[in-house]
Amino acid sequence: MANLQTNFLGIQSPNPFWLASAPPTDKKVNVLRAFEAGWGGVVWKTLGSQVKNVSSRYSAVDYHGSRVMGFNNIELISDRPLELNLREIKECVRLFPDRAMIVSLMADNDRQSWHELIKKVEDTGAHGLELNFGCPHGMTERGMGAAVGQDPAIARLVVEWVMEAATIPVITKLTPNVHSVVPTGRAAVEAGSQGLSLINTIQSVTGVDLDTFVPNPNVGGMSTFGGYCGPAVKPIALKMLTTIAQDPVTSKAPVSGIGGIGTWKDAAEFMLLGATTVQVCTAAMKYGFRIIEDLCEGLSNWMDEKGFGSIYDFIGRSVPTLTHWEDLDINYHIVAHIDPAKCIHCGLCYIACEDGSHQAIDLSYGKPYNTYTIKEPECVGCNLCKLVCPVADCITMVEQRKGPDYLNWKEFQRRGLPLNDH
Amino acid sequence: MAISNHRLTTAQYEDNFRDIHPGFATRDAALVDANRCLFCYDAPCTKSCPTGIDVPKFIKQITTDNIRGSAHTIFQSNIMGGGCSRVCPVEKLCEGACVYNLMEEEAIPIARLQRYSTDIAMRERWPLFVRKPAIGKRVAVVGAGPAGLSCAHVLSREGVEVVIYEKEPKGGGLMTYGIAAYKVTPEYCEEELDYILSLGGISVVYNSSLGKDIMLPALLQEYDAVFLAYGVGLTRQLGVPGEALEGVVDAIRFIYSIRADGYPAVPVGDKVAVIGMGMTAIDAATQAKRLGASEVTLVYRRSQDEMPCTMTELEIAKLDGCRVLWLAAPLELTGEDGRVTHLRCSVMRLGDPDDSGRRSPVPTGETFTLEVDMVIKATGQKPYGELAPAVATDTKGLFAGGDCVNGGKEVVDAVEAGKNGAAAIMKYLGSR
Numbered sequence: 001m002a003n004l005q006t007n008f009l010g011i012q013s014p015n016p017f018w019l020a021s022a023p024p025t026d027k028k029v030n031v032l033r034a035f036e037a038g039w040g041g042v043v044w045k046t047l048g049s050q051v052k053n054v055s056s057r058y059s060a061v062d063y064h065g066s067r068v069m070g071f072n073n074i075e076l077i078s079d080r081p082l083e084l085n086l087r088e089i090k091e092c093v094r095l096f097p098d099r100a101m102i103v104s105l106m107a108d109n110d111r112q113s114w115h116e117l118i119k120k121v122e123d124t125g126a127h128g129l130e131l132n133f134g135c136p137h138g139m140t141e142r143g144m145g146a147a148v149g150q151d152p153a154i155a156r157l158v159v160e161w162v163m164e165a166a167t168i169p170v171i172t173k174l175t176p177n178v179h180s181v182v183p184t185g186r187a188a189v190e191a192g193s194q195g196l197s198l199i200n201t202i203q204s205v206t207g208v209d210l211d212t213f214v215p216n217p218n219v220g221g222m223s224t225f226g227g228y229c230g231p232a233v234k235p236i237a238l239k240m241l242t243t244i245a246q247d248p249v250t251s252k253a254p255v256s257g258i259g260g261i262g263t264w265k266d267a268a269e270f271m272l273l274g275a276t277t278v279q280v281c282t283a284a285m286k287y288g289f290r291i292i293e294d295l296c297e298g299l300s301n302w303m304d305e306k307g308f309g310s311i312y313d314f315i316g317r318s319v320p321t322l323t324h325w326e327d328l329d330i331n332y333h334i335v336a337h338i339d340p341a342k343c344i345h346c347g348l349c350y351i352a353c354e355d356g357s358h359q360a361i362d363l364s365y366g367k368p369y370n371t372y373t374i375k376e377p378e379c380v381g382c383n384l385c386k387l388v389c390p391v392a393d394c395i396t397m398v399e400q401r402k403g404p405d406y407l408n409w410k411e412f413q414r415r416g417l418p419l420n421d422h
Numbered sequence: 423m424a425i426s427n428h429r430l431t432t433a434q435y436e437d438n439f440r441d442i443h444p445g446f447a448t449r450d451a452a453l454v455d456a457n458r459c460l461f462c463y464d465a466p467c468t469k470s471c472p473t474g475i476d477v478p479k480f481i482k483q484i485t486t487d488n489i490r491g492s493a494h495t496i497f498q499s500n501i502m503g504g505g506c507s508r509v510c511p512v513e514k515l516c517e518g519a520c521v522y523n524l525m526e527e528e529a530i531p532i533a534r535l536q537r538y539s540t541d542i543a544m545r546e547r548w549p550l551f552v553r554k555p556a557i558g559k560r561v562a563v564v565g566a567g568p569a570g571l572s573c574a575h576v577l578s579r580e581g582v583e584v585v586i587y588e589k590e591p592k593g594g595g596l597m598t599y600g601i602a603a604y605k606v607t608p609e610y611c612e613e614e615l616d617y618i619l620s621l622g623g624i625s626v627v628y629n630s631s632l633g634k635d636i637m638l639p640a641l642l643q644e645y646d647a648v649f650l651a652y653g654v655g656l657t658r659q660l661g662v663p664g665e666a667l668e669g670v671v672d673a674i675r676f677i678y679s680i681r682a683d684g685y686p687a688v689p690v691g692d693k694v695a696v697i698g699m700g701m702t703a704i705d706a707a708t709q710a711k712r713l714g715a716s717e718v719t720l721v722y723r724r725s726q727d728e729m730p731c732t733m734t735e736l737e738i739a740k741l742d743g744c745r746v747l748w749l750a751a752p753l754e755l756t757g758e759d760g761r762v763t764h765l766r767c768s769v770m771r772l773g774d775p776d777d778s779g780r781r782s783p784v785p786t787g788e789t790f791t792l793e794v795d796m797v798i799k800a801t802g803q804k805p806y807g808e809l810a811p812a813v814a815t816d817t818k819g820l821f822a823g824g825d826c827v828n829g830g831k832e833v834v835d836a837v838e839a840g841k842n843g844a845a846a847i848m849k850y851l852g853s854r
Binding site: 064065344345346347348350351363367368369370390391 | 453454456457460461462463464465466467469470485519521522524525
């Protein structure tokens, strides 16, 4: 059994799975149940100045019968009294000393407010602070949340204030509502933030009600832009995570990965691209804390299978395999192959290739079952047929190199080699 | 107790003839299956439907909450798509071809999804078709069964005035009179007919038989074209002694009386033998059991491998408690006081394949005798005459289709024949 023990800036947790700052972590009763269920740590829902929430608050994107592929919220930071939150945090730390207790913070935009808030939170015995520079709604209008994270200079300034007061590790949470997360990430790290976490939610409109014509979620006939998360945002989060892992400044800070993580596989992917811990929210909101069981068991079994004794054996392992397009090997060539024994004749590969790619699949009419074969000279090896095929391993991509040597685009141009003949 | 009616209570009849393929109770339930559909290209299910319903499209339309479009997709290929969703032997048509079968997975319940969309369309009485402006042509259709209604609907959409002559007091043909009531209820048949006729441009003259109330030459004179779709006649004779005994009945007539007279009125024996193993034989056997017969035996001269009905149908019969005797051919019917009491059968074995490609039954010389008080013959129907050899007949302006041409196939085949007839008629009308 692999060892899932995690050390993030000295903060220990029995596994890398933390609950992200959100409703599941906004009060003692929830957090204690999460710890009992086995979660490695929590990021307590953001504390700051008093706010008031509206109703309704959430909306979702369903896809092909699957609910909540994407999730959106317009909820603000914790609307519970600060003193109550602090008291409960202290109790949770006392009852579960082996779990990570990070507290998310969003103080008013002045040095004194930050200093006062940090002092109060540190008195609870919490192990770390997460700076909420990412909330995309409600708080931004007040100059907080994403308004800070979108401007590296402001972010730097706030982190500097924080570092003047903080004695426990500081993690800066980055907003994805920017062209690149790297500038703010750098500013935070250069100003002293020891860790980073990303991504926060993405500004979104999940849909429009086709009867009322009001977008979701509906608050008395009106709506507002919300923060998008859930499985749909995972690819965006992974890309942003990778840019942090590739940058010479930000790559020095350990990262807590966030964005659509619902399974151990998602977690492993985030870790392979540089995350030390991962934070989960939407999946826990949909299914409850019990998902922690398979998160741990699945990751552990996979690690055993791969021979990884600890998470540090694979964190960041995939980062070097992400390169620039012009460094890819042009001589690498694959063609699709359809296994006739596995084919169920659904024709999905054919129509995808015919209408959507390179017309490289031959249809031989049959009643009721057509036969489909690859026209190898036409196949560009795009993967589309394999991606749409409903049968596992029916379509495989077979390597047929164009040349024996590695050849990238820059070298290709330098040698003046011929382009495709169309 | 010999043959008698009123064997059961009203509640028992209702229970025995309850719809065996109930539709989806909710939208969510339909979506679970609709979302499983892979949306195949040049789909095997569509190719296996005699009317060529675009199955992946209508299922996709269920998932996008476009039920109106879904129903239109079904009805434009098969105006009796609602009835067919109840009576089609889908296990050998669309669902039998579903690619999930090749993955050893449950096929998409196409019929049930088809029923979902068509039920909503009929309940809401959506007018899904609009007639083209009148083209000043009139066509007579003989028979208000699936072929006649399908032909009439296409013609009316094209702007033709259609008059259907029907010998029965109700329309629907074998859908109304010839199929087990637990598959399609009499009420549904009426609703379906009303929905088809709601297009307009089609009038039906009931209780009007060809050769008695109306004459073909007169029709040909009065109308621009005539479409014959009067279906099949009675069941083939067994050609064995004793066939005229009381208690020996025709399956088509037996099923007809269930539909026409109501369950309690239909007399049924205690010990019933049904000769044949087609869909009609199953419908007769199961309904005899459901009417209160204590023993029902299906007698078939070949083996299970050659039977014309599907496995699903056989299972219905077995679940109803019907017994099946394979490789048994009627040899003689005997009786007392003019009433049938015994059915003597030859024990058969399988010989060489016959014209149908199936192995033919050959007598072994052995015989056995069943005690019976009712024998239902379901050995296939024969056409009324040789009036209707093809879609377009040799007589100018005379067309034909459906069971009267093909000798009796599925409802869905008749619907397609009606469409083909309408296309041929439109071509003919355009060329005049």
